[in-house]
Amino acid sequence: MCTSCIHISVQSNGNKSEAIPSTRMILSELVDTIFVFVRISDDNNTIGTIFIFQIDMACRSFIKNGSHLLRPILFSRTIVNGTQDKPPFPKVLPFGLPLQNELPEVKSVPDTPPNHQVYPNISRRLLECRGIEIIHNKLIHKQYGIMALAPGLMKENHFNTIRDMTNKRIDMERCFSIWRVDPPWHPWYFKGLNKKRGAGKGSLEYFVTPIKANRIIIEIGGSLSFDYLYRTLLTIAESLPFPAIPVSQELLDKWEAERNEIQEKNINPLRWEYLIRNNIMNCHRFTDFYDIEFARYGPKVR
Known part of the structure; x- marks a missing residue:
């Protein structure tokens, strides 16, 4: 069980100000908690300010059937289920x-290709x-x-x-x-299957x-x-x-x-590139061309 307090104050446009007595209401069985700040205007002049603390979907019927000062809340604020922690991604x-x-x-x-009828x-x-x-x-x-x-x-x-x-x-x-x-x-x-091999x-x-x-x-x-x-x-x-x-x-x-x-902290002087480049222990005798051409560090040894 939680309670809700609604305080309404109205200030006129003149030099004198008059306040409406506070109205205190108890709303029971409220589930969600939101904060609403609504400014009510009449003929482009601000009549009053309404601050609602802890209001829920359950009190919408009261707002609709209550005072005319509370009715704009129904149309000024839409309660959205759930929250968004992150802003949406921009489309640009x-x-x-x-x-x-x-x-x-x-x-x-x-x-x-040109000058060819088939590939x-x-x-x-x-x-x-x-x-x-x-x-x-x-x-x-x-x-x-x-x-x-x-x-x-x-x-x-x-x-x-x-x-x-x-x-x-x-x-x-x-x-x-x-x-x-x-x-x-x-x-x-x-x-295709079951065909003789050969013949191109x-x-x-x-x-x-x-x-x-x-x-x-x-x-x-x-x-x-x-x-x-x-x-x-x-x-x-x-x-x-x-x-x-x-x-x-x-x-x-x-x-x-x-x-x-790894290359900077390697203390071994006999690296793969060094061995191939200097033909250490006659490694070119058993090293193939493809071993050098397609190795990770092959371009450094060409």
């Missing part, structure tokens, strides 16, 4: 971000997937994205899955999304996009926080044919700082 994107809100649809079949045959070239990505491994707009942890091939259905999940599950009025990978361009051939390549089945490790797949940003987007980005990453995780710029900076710290 920060300056400098792209205006492309939704991921566009990609072509499943690339354009035929030319290409070997599988699995070398496109080997090694660590050294160019597209950073976020352009310094916000959020999805990074591949292992190499793989992306087909048309993977692009469509990413596009549908991103455009439907994320509020695109408050953020943007862009592709960081090329549309499918590499032809992939396949022989099989028929063209579909096109794929080779992906290296540490490659950024998509980039998302705007006025939304990383915690708000994490679950959606994790679901998108799990739908890919290779291991991938959602990342942010803070997370990438943290990983880079840890790698730099």
Whole structure:
């Protein structure tokens, strides 16, 4: 049980002021507690001020059927169930971000090169997937994205899955999304079942996009926080044919700082780069070209 006290005072516009005697009422079985401050005006002149302490939905019937001074409260104040601890996200994107809100649809079949009636045959070239990505491994707009942890091939259905999940599950009025990978361009051939082997390549089945490790797949940003987007980005990453995780710029900076710290505090002079560069113990005899080309520190030894 809790009580409520309503005090009404009226002040005229003239030099003299007159006050209405205080009215004290007891309202029982009140649940919520709110504070209301209402100014009642008549013909653009302030007549009085009403301050209500601890009023609830239960006293609306009293306000509606009570004095005419209390009736404007019903129309001046709307009681909202629940509270909002955080302000809503702005719908205007920060300056400098792209205006492309939704991921566009990609072509499943690339354009035929000039002077060719059909797409030319290409070997599988699995070398496109080997090694660590050294160019597209950073976020352009310094916000959020999805990074591949292992190499793989992306087909048309993977692009469509990413596009549908991103455009439907994320509020695109408050953020943007862009592709960081090329549309499918590499032809992939396949022989049907119960067919003889040999006799050249099989028929063209579909096109794929080779992906290296540490490659950024998509980039998302705007006025939304990383915690708000994490679950959606994790679901998108799990739908890919290779291991991938959602990342942010803070997370990438943290990983880079840890790698730099390990290199700076390493007291062992015989590092991998030093051994390969100086051919210590004739290591070039059993070191392959691909071991140097596709290693993490391979570009430093070339």
